[in-house]
Amino acid sequence: MHLVMIGGSDAGISAALRARELEPAADVTVIVADAYPNFSICGIPYYVSGDVAHWRNLAHRTTADLEATGMRLRLDTSATRIDVAGRKLQVTGSDGRDEMIAYDKLIVGTGAVPVRPPITGLSGPDALGPGDGVHLLHTMGDTFAVMRTLQTTSPASAVIVGAGYVGLEMAEALTARGVQVTQIEQLPEVLATVDPELGGLVHAELAAHDIQILTSATVQQISRADPGASGRLRVIARGNTGEAIERHADMVLVVTGVQPDTELAAAAGARLGIRGAIQVDPGMQTGLPDVLAAGDCVITHHRLLGETYLPLGTTAHKQGRVAGENALGRNRQFAGSLGTQVVKIFDQAAARTGLRHDEAAAAGFDPITVQSEADDHKAYYPGSHRITMRVTGDRRTGRLLGMQLFGHKHAEIAKRIDIAATAIFNNMTVEDMSDLDLSYTPPLGSPWEAVQMGAQAWDREVRNLSM
Numbered sequence: 001m002h003l004v005m006i007g008g009s010d011a012g013i014s015a016a017l018r019a020r021e022l023e024p025a026a027d028v029t030v031i032v033a034d035a036y037p038n039f040s041i042c043g044i045p046y047y048v049s050g051d052v053a054h055w056r057n058l059a060h061r062t063t064a065d066l067e068a069t070g071m072r073l074r075l076d077t078s079a080t081r082i083d084v085a086g087r088k089l090q091v092t093g094s095d096g097r098d099e100m101i102a103y104d105k106l107i108v109g110t111g112a113v114p115v116r117p118p119i120t121g122l123s124g125p126d127a128l129g130p131g132d133g134v135h136l137l138h139t140m141g142d143t144f145a146v147m148r149t150l151q152t153t154s155p156a157s158a159v160i161v162g163a164g165y166v167g168l169e170m171a172e173a174l175t176a177r178g179v180q181v182t183q184i185e186q187l188p189e190v191l192a193t194v195d196p197e198l199g200g201l202v203h204a205e206l207a208a209h210d211i212q213i214l215t216s217a218t219v220q221q222i223s224r225a226d227p228g229a230s231g232r233l234r235v236i237a238r239g240n241t242g243e244a245i246e247r248h249a250d251m252v253l254v255v256t257g258v259q260p261d262t263e264l265a266a267a268a269g270a271r272l273g274i275r276g277a278i279q280v281d282p283g284m285q286t287g288l289p290d291v292l293a294a295g296d297c298v299i300t301h302h303r304l305l306g307e308t309y310l311p312l313g314t315t316a317h318k319q320g321r322v323a324g325e326n327a328l329g330r331n332r333q334f335a336g337s338l339g340t341q342v343v344k345i346f347d348q349a350a351a352r353t354g355l356r357h358d359e360a361a362a363a364g365f366d367p368i369t370v371q372s373e374a375d376d377h378k379a380y381y382p383g384s385h386r387i388t389m390r391v392t393g394d395r396r397t398g399r400l401l402g403m404q405l406f407g408h409k410h411a412e413i414a415k416r417i418d419i420a421a422t423a424i425f426n427n428m429t430v431e432d433m434s435d436l437d438l439s440y441t442p443p444l445g446s447p448w449e450a451v452q453m454g455a456q457a458w459d460r461e462v463r464n465l466s467m
């Protein structure tokens with residue numbers, strides 16, 4: 001049994017590890033386009049900031065660790081064609097030579113590539129010339145390019161295009177390196193993965209750390225600045241009322257999301273679904289004989305929405321594990337995502353799980369969202385922090401649909417959102433969440449856990465509305 005995985009990141013490596021764990025006799029080969037298998041690209045902002053001292057520390061496992069599990073790694077090797085009928089994969093090595101590799105089962109984990117918004121001056125890695133200081137950010141190669149710009153040109157200022165979670169993490173990272181950051185976002189508020197009410201709190205945290213934020217502004221052009229300008233690059237954006245906005249900076253980072261990398265699978269005949277991602281069933285089967293796929297290159301099965309596209313590292317790990325298991329002929333199913341995520345913004349954290357208010361309404365629920373606050377632990381014990389919560393539940397059924405949290409980075413925001421994620425995963429009502437038996441001691445919590453107080457605030461509001 002020869003299993004071949006394409007991609008050496010979360011999905012491909014998870015699949016390979018699971019297959020080797022379940023079937024120590026399985027012959028497993030992982031084809032990796034670059035030389036960085038199993039690197040945590042989620043950690044890139046923390047290497048750029050200096051919190052992680054060396055890029056090698058971003059490896060979840062070293063190459064030697066991976067090989068010790070019995071998998072074979074083919075680094076700097078690109079998969080270039082899938083011969084589905086012949087069960088062969090064409091690969092091209094770093095020496096440019098093509099080779100056909102026979103497989104019994106193939107798992108495509110080619111991931112995603114950064115979206116390139118239609119900005120004049122943003123095509124090719126050095127669109128304005130070598131070392132132009134304009135960057136996308138997804139791979140270790142992109143990271144080295146950013147670090148080269150930082151080390152060789154010591155930029156005083158940067159424009160970050162996009163204020164999603166990667167944009168926010170990079171704003172913090174560049175600020176830590178003494179770079180003055182301007183963040184330009186085309187939506188009306190930063191961090192659109194939470195409701196604007198919490199996005200506004202994130203905005204205030206960025207502003208408190210000297211980030212200049214322009215929202216409702218779409219970047220249209222990046223060009224070299226005239227000599228004598230305050231930065232090497234000139235960025236032109238348009239506001240939503242049509243006004244032209246001009247900024248100068250020494251460096252520009254474009255982080256406006258990702259799109260699935262599906263060229264190889266599509267050329268082999270794989271069906272594409274939402275956002276052009278590979279269509280897979282919950283067993284990660286593509287429908288092509290003996291070809292499975294997982295991670296950012298596939299559609300996401302969502303427990304409340306059905307099919308969507310929600311590329312996240314946590315999801316890629318789970319889907320990869322399912323694919324690795326099923327490639328051995330077993331019958332696992334990916335249980336579905338809730339889009340649970342958290343991001344640290346300087347001293348604060350924002351998290352969400354399930355649906356935001358508008359998403360719930362668009363999905364046909366009758367949502368009510370109630371915002372409230374509670375302390376992370378008893379206020380009489382030193383160091384307590386207020387947490388802002390938004391609970392979304394269905395008015396008719398009381399079902400918990402979503403939760404969003406914002407609070408201090410030491411207020412256990414990540415683990416608190418996981419309480420709500422667990423409740424939604426198990427189809428619980430808002431009231432059920434309030435009934436959960438959760439832990440308490442004054443330095444760490446309250447008799448009513450904060451998210452349960454959020455649930456009770458929701459219940460009060462719904463009862464008021466029905467009176």
Ligand SMILES: Cc1cc2nc3c(=O)[nH]c(=O)nc-3n(C[C@H](O)[C@H](O)[C@H](O)COP(=O)(O)OP(=O)(O)OC[C@H]3O[C@@H](n4cnc5c(N)ncnc54)[C@H](O)[C@@H]3O)c2cc1C
Pocket residue numbers: 006007008009010011012031032033034041042043044045077078079080109110111112113137138139166261264294295296297311312313314315316
């Ligand atoms: C800066 C940053 C921060 C992030 N932070 C978080 C976070 O905090 N939490 C979270 O859940 N998610 C986070 N993510 C998202 C997460 O990293 C991705 O969801 C995850 O990496 C997806 O894994 P993947 O294996 O599907 O694809 P990718 O990581 O995109 O990897 C694809 C792999 O396939 C290889 N490949 C592609 N084409 C070929 C080919 N033809 N032949 C051979 N190999 C090929 C690539 O070299 C790579 O090894 C972050 C992403 C970034 C960029």
